[in-house]
Amino acid sequence: MDADNWALVTDLYELTMANGFKEKLGEEEGVFDIFFRKMPDDGSFVVLAGLEQAVEELKNFHFEKEDIEYLKGLNLFSDDFIEYLADFKFSCRVWAVPEGTPIFPREPVMTIQGPLIQAQLFETLLLSIINHETLIATKARRITAAAKGRGVMEFGARRAQGPSSATYGARAAVIGGASSTSNLLAAKKFGIPAAGTMAHSWIEAFDSEYDAFRAWADIYPDNCSLLADTYDVLESGVPNAIKIFNELKAEGHGNFGIRIDSGDVTKLAEAAREMMDEAGFPNAKITISNALDENIIQSLLEQGAPIDNFGVGEKMITSSSSPVLSGVYKLSAVIKGDKLIPKIKVSESKGKLTLPGIKQTYRLIDNKSGKAFADIITLRDEDLPSELTAFKADPLATKQKGHLANFTAVPLQKEAMDGTEVKIDLPNVFEIQKFSKSQLDLLPHSTKRLLNADEYPVFITPKLYEVQQELVSKFADQ
Numbered sequence: 001m002d003a004d005n006w007a008l009v010t011d012l013y014e015l016t017m018a019n020g021f022k023e024k025l026g027e028e029e030g031v032f033d034i035f036f037r038k039m040p041d042d043g044s045f046v047v048l049a050g051l052e053q054a055v056e057e058l059k060n061f062h063f064e065k066e067d068i069e070y071l072k073g074l075n076l077f078s079d080d081f082i083e084y085l086a087d088f089k090f091s092c093r094v095w096a097v098p099e100g101t102p103i104f105p106r107e108p109v110m111t112i113q114g115p116l117i118q119a120q121l122f123e124t125l126l127l128s129i130i131n132h133e134t135l136i137a138t139k140a141r142r143i144t145a146a147a148k149g150r151g152v153m154e155f156g157a158r159r160a161q162g163p164s165s166a167t168y169g170a171r172a173a174v175i176g177g178a179s180s181t182s183n184l185l186a187a188k189k190f191g192i193p194a195a196g197t198m199a200h201s202w203i204e205a206f207d208s209e210y211d212a213f214r215a216w217a218d219i220y221p222d223n224c225s226l227l228a229d230t231y232d233v234l235e236s237g238v239p240n241a242i243k244i245f246n247e248l249k250a251e252g253h254g255n256f257g258i259r260i261d262s263g264d265v266t267k268l269a270e271a272a273r274e275m276m277d278e279a280g281f282p283n284a285k286i287t288i289s290n291a292l293d294e295n296i297i298q299s300l301l302e303q304g305a306p307i308d309n310f311g312v313g314e315k316m317i318t319s320s321s322s323p324v325l326s327g328v329y330k331l332s333a334v335i336k337g338d339k340l341i342p343k344i345k346v347s348e349s350k351g352k353l354t355l356p357g358i359k360q361t362y363r364l365i366d367n368k369s370g371k372a373f374a375d376i377i378t379l380r381d382e383d384l385p386s387e388l389t390a391f392k393a394d395p396l397a398t399k400q401k402g403h404l405a406n407f408t409a410v411p412l413q414k415e416a417m418d419g420t421e422v423k424i425d426l427p428n429v430f431e432i433q434k435f436s437k438s439q440l441d442l443l444p445h446s447t448k449r450l451l452n453a454d455e456y457p458v459f460i461t462p463k464l465y466e467v468q469q470e471l472v473s474k475f476a477d478q
């Protein structure tokens with residue numbers, strides 16, 4: 001991962017276009033926005049993640065000697081362009097929304113401005129990073145919301161779509177609220193607590209379950225979470241665990257727990273809790289795993305299952321219920337000399353109409369309640385009045401206009417890079433998690449429901465609407 005250079009993780013057309021831009025449009029600059037249209041799991045927002053990796057990739061963007069040789073060999077590019085790539089110097093400006101921010105449809109999360117020949121090149125790589133990490137952070141937010149403050153350990157590496165997804169996915173899961181990971185590379189790289197219990201193979205390898213537990217307790221007396229479901233949870237697993245806890249207690253240790261990974265979890269956890277309480281271990285923790293997701297976790301807690309921690313793997317690390325986030329990278333303006341020319345993509349489907357120009361998004365905080373009630377996208381250089389009637393950003397919204405007043409407007413995008421100089425803070429993943437929670441707290445509860453989440457209003461200013469409509473009319477007949 002660190003050793004890899006991902007400049008060639010791109011689609012061929014990015015390079016054929018960039019080669020052509022150099023020849024046909026010279027020094028013209030482009031402005032591209034990354035935004036999302038459809039939210040995963042029918043939620044109303046995503047939790048943004050991936051900025052740190054995106055910034056790292058842009059800062060270090062270059063082609064290796066052998067990449068250049070390979071590109072030459074394709075016989076598609078001018079010598080000039082090949083030379084440009086060989087001596088690549090990142091010279092774009094980037095604006096971005098901080099990681100952990102809840103983001104609604106059509107809001108630009110990253111804006112890249114720079115020579116078209118460069119800015120075009122980053123589409124595929126940036127989308128692959130931002131789409132993946134945002135998807136997993138969003139899924140993790142759902143899962144940790146369902147867990148209602150109980151610890152969620154990220155256990156997904158073995159089921160992730162490859163080691164890179166496992167590792168950056170673990171980081172994203174923490175942004176979305178997970179408390180630890182079993183993936184050691186993620187733990188080391190991002191400063192996440194490494195956590196874990198044991199596999200069934202450990203239990204099976206010994207002559208008996210008791211022997212396996214005892215051997216574990218000898219080596220790890222202070223990290224004694226025993227896997228209780230290899231043979232029979234209530235007949236064997238819990239009674240053997242209690243024996244070990246008594247022995248460890250006599251030896252002066254006291255941090256105990258069991259993990260249950262199969263069967264009817266509520267029944268088993270209730271009975272195990274009773275047995276451990278009766279044996280004098282009310283503080284022994286119960287961890288549950290086995291294809292958990294937000295729906296199962298919610299259901300288990302509604303059933304009253306006495307669970308302290310969850311281990312969550314495949315369904316979180318792959319966002320299996322909603323495995324695709326189709327964030328896009330769209331050209332919103334070109335700059336010729338000192339002239340900014342807004343651009344638009346008009347599509348057959350009206351809902352896909354893009355927002356032209358260089359923009360900023362503001363979260364509007366109600367002055368009375370202190371809570372967010374709407375977002376508004378503006379042209380970056382326009383002043384937002386303290387009261388206005390604005391248009392919905394979604395061209396298909398049934399009610400197109402809304403009156404906005406009595407708010408404090410908080411800008412979401414910040415300057416992130418000026419060439420290779422990084423201008424934005426890249427905080428530790430737990431600081432991002434904390435920030436994310438504070439931003440989620442501002443949102444209406446109805447927008448955070450796991451089922452049938454309410455839509456959150458996103459507006460555009462009359463000025464942005466006007467620029468968009470002018471372009472629509474201009475291109476209507478083309």
Ligand SMILES: Nc1ncnc2c1ncn2[C@@H]1O[C@H](COP(=O)(O)OP(=O)(O)OP(=O)(O)O)[C@@H](O)[C@H]1O
Nearest residue numbers: 261262263264265266267289290291292296299300
């Ligand atoms: N009380 C419960 N309510 C809701 N879902 C549950 C409950 N108990 C277990 N589950 C979930 O049901 C799913 C299937 O569990 P099931 O018990 O059928 O499989 P299993 O015992 O793990 O089988 P295997 O031994 O093959 O792993 C799992 O995702 C599990 O987390």
Ligand SMILES: O=P(O)(O)OC[C@H]1O[C@H](OP(=O)(O)OP(=O)(O)O)[C@H](O)[C@@H]1O
Nearest residue numbers: 155199200261289290291292312313314
């Ligand atoms: O179900 P997930 O949410 O993906 O959580 C991770 C799963 O990985 C392990 O199972 P596995 O059968 O791979 O190994 P084991 O023999 O240790 O149970 C663990 O016991 C969990 O069931």
Ligand SMILES: O=C(O)c1cccnc1
Nearest residue numbers: 155182195196197198311
């Ligand atoms: O440590 C564990 O219990 C663990 C780790 C990965 C996958 N399943 C369980």
